[in-house]
Amino acid sequence: MRIGELSKKTGVASRMLRYYEEQGLISPTRLDNGYRDYQDYLIDRVGKIRGLVDSGIPSRIIVDILPCLDQEQDIVVRNVEPGLRDLLAQERDRMSQKIDFLTQNRDAITKYIAALDEAATEAPLASAS
Amino acid sequence: MRIGELSKKTGVASRMLRYYEEQGLISPTRLDNGYRDYQDYLIDRVGKIRGLVDSGIPSRIIVDILPCLDQEQDIVVRNVEPGLRDLLAQERDRMSQKIDFLTQNRDAITKYIAALDEAATEAPLASAS
DNA sequence: TGCAACCTTCACATAAGTGGTAATGTCAAA
DNA sequence: TTTGACATTACCACTTATGTGAAGGTTGCA
Numbered sequence A, B: 001m002r003i004g005e006l007s008k009k010t011g012v013a014s015r016m017l018r019y020y021e022e023q024g025l026i027s028p029t030r031l032d033n034g035y036r037d038y039q040d041y042l043i044d045r046v047g048k049i050r051g052l053v054d055s056g057i058p059s060r061i062i063v064d065i066l067p068c069l070d071q072e073q074d075i076v077v078r079n080v081e082p083g084l085r086d087l088l089a090q091e092r093d094r095m096s097q098k099i100d101f102l103t104q105n106r107d108a109i110t111k112y113i114a115a116l117d118e119a120a121t122e123a124p125l126a127s128a129s
Numbered sequence C: 001t002g003c004a005a006c007c008t009t010c011a012c013a014t015a016a017g018t019g020g021t022a023a024t025g026t027c028a029a030a
Numbered sequence D: 001t002t003t004g005a006c007a008t009t010a011c012c013a014c015t016t017a018t019g020t021g022a023a024g025g026t027t028g029c030a
Helices: A003-010 A014-022 A041-054 A059-069 A084-122 B003-010 B014-022 B041-054 B059-069 B084-122
Strands: none
Touching (some): A003 A014, A014 A041, A084 B059, A084 B084, B003 B014, B003 B041
């Protein structure tokens, strides 16, 4: 499919799809006319990229992570560069840390919101008095 | 305490502490000589800031979140700006989303690493053959 | 007195986008 | 077949966020 179609299916602007290609995150083939040609599996992949980017993972890391996330078939374990396992383990730990931080802070905010709501219920005159 | 001491206690460079002040994340008072004077509670606060920044939360959001995280005493519910509750709820949801994404991806990476290790155990000749 | 710690300010760095322009390709209707 | 609308291309410059580096001056302290 061409860039416009992929853009509609993923909700990611064409502009961004070209940008992600520039970053090495996706590599569509080209049609005779020079247009980019995206395969179906890239729809899913773009979603994963957005998820990772939104999670604050830098794109140079995403490049390494992506192959591990495309696991529709068996996991491919051939041609593993020596440092990759460690890099992945490192990134996995960083992600665990992030998850812990976020969970802690989200829970704190949740409690705070609950307190706000309770206060509003008990004494709703604060702003009107 | 002065900036150097806080820097040592938090592991955050003085440069960064000044930068966070510029971003409105911390507001030390000043001594007569113009030096910044940090109170003790800011040690904890700087740690929280680092955690949030590392989790990919933009600093303009952190400014809003921080007061909710400083809950050593009772939760302060006075003078709540009208939009704040919604903003917090919104951010809480975004954080939940991030947590889900991260968890999913971390688990995928964990599985991948396990597969790598297993392959290395079963056929350790791959790189030597 | 001399050096380390501190101050401000300006500029630069990197990552992740965004915007604008000009040229080319596609397609359908006149 | 030509015209017009729209998609796509490449390229360049700009923006925002998060820092970092360095210059040049002031303060603290041994």
